[in-house]
Amino acid sequence: MAGTAMTARWQRGAIVFAALLALGAGPAQADSLYDRAFEARVTDYADPATLAAFAGEAVRTGQYDQAISTLEQVIFQDPGDAGARLTLARLYFHVGSFDLAMGHVNEALALGVPSLQAALNQLKARIERARQPVRAYLDVTAGGQVVHRRASFPSGFAAAAEQTGFGGYAMLDGRVVFDPDTATRDLVLLDAGISVDRPFLDTDFNGTGDGFTALAGHGAVTLSKGLPDVIDTLRADLTLFGDYDELGGGRDKRELGVRARIGFRPSVETQVYLNASYGWLGESRALFADDQWSVGIGARYRIAPGWTADGFVRHYQRRGTVPAAVLGGTAFGYRTQGTEGGAALTHLLHVFEDGRAWFQTLSASYADDTILDYGAVGAGRGALVTGRQVWRVDWDHAVQLSAQGRLRFGVGYHHERIGPGGASSRTDAWTGRLRYTYRFQ
Secondary structure, eight states, X not given: OHHHHHHHHHHHHHHHHHHHHHGGXXXXXXXXXXXXXXXHHHHTTTOHHHHXXXXXXXXXXXXXXXXXXXXHHHHHHOTTOHHHHXXXXXXXXXXXXXXXXXXXXXXHHHHTOGGGHHHHHHHHHHHHHHTSSEEEEEEEEEEEEEXXXXXXXXXXXXXXXXXXXXXXXXXXXXXXXXXXXXXXXXXXXXXXXXXXXXXXXXXXXXXXXXXXXXXXXXXXXXXXXXXXXXXXXXXXEEEEEEEEEEEEXXXXXXXXXXXXXXXXEEETTEEEEEEEEEEEOTTOBSOOOOEEEEEEEEEEEEEXXXXXXXXXXXXXXXXXXXXXXXXXXXXXXXXXXXXXXEEEEEEEEEEOTTSOEEEEEEEEEEXXXXXXXXXXXXXXXXXXXXXXXXXXXXXXXXXXXXXXEEEEEEEEEEEEEESSGGGOEEEEEEEEEEEEEEEEO
């Protein structure tokens, strides 16, 4: 029976994954301005002005490979075009080709154009930092959110309720990158962070949002290893991690575990990855969980200039035991499981003259799983494991205000049903959020 339920959830997750990913098929038509610029490039392939105009449109729509090849052609025709070299260097830096970026910066500096000296020197300093064998950055984020929650319950249970909550958010998040400069571009990554939030979570699954200050922290060490290109750009990551999350209601999650990920690019436009994780939860407080694991697959596809679609599906399980002392009787061993699928569509809204960008992302996900009902555990009665279905839809924007500063804002809708069939409770929540991040590096 459990195997049948697991298969059904996998099938539902796969259907959701395919359906959500299909939402990204709408804007597959190429940008009309880009189309016209491309047609002009084909017709007037030797005209520097036409090539430069197309390169600008290619950058605006995120077609960096097209922009790079066009600018290389511009420079081939006019090696003394310092502006084209600066733009090309910025693009190479953006895609991680630091040696090529530095070569064009040095060529442009040698041309001695006074109006470009400051921009070239600034870019050169950024490239030199990126080429160091040890690199580090620290992100400092501050912001807040507003949540409006509406809960309804089956007849005979609690009355429907509406709430509005406000909360702040702060985070410190850092990374150290060790680059041994191997042929396969291996990396060792150290990550750590801490955050304080007012998440307005429903801590006991009773439909009511509980306002509390939640502390969270994480740390991880990752070996990211490039592999021989049997498949184009094959890379494997192995991570040891530790996470802490305060969940409210006297509970927290303390997890130690390992994650593995294999990613590859079967084409320039496509990325595919497989991942798996295992976490031990034995030291968590009042979580009544022993361990959990998950497996999943995801993909990213550039469907048109300036448009990228992402999708994923994953299956997860958790095991644990509620002690007899908590229930006032016999200990209760349980296993919960579920499947989640989701998709996102990202659009490059605008590229500023200095290379800064503005993105918007529309994402949706669906999860069908079982959970340990902490409200029922606290009451010591009723079904302790129950079903849950969750829908999430988010619309987010990310604006690069400067080389170090990013502004993020967005809205979201969250729908959740807990319980069997017609006896389930329902919660609908609307969220607005605003955050600013400054990067020190």
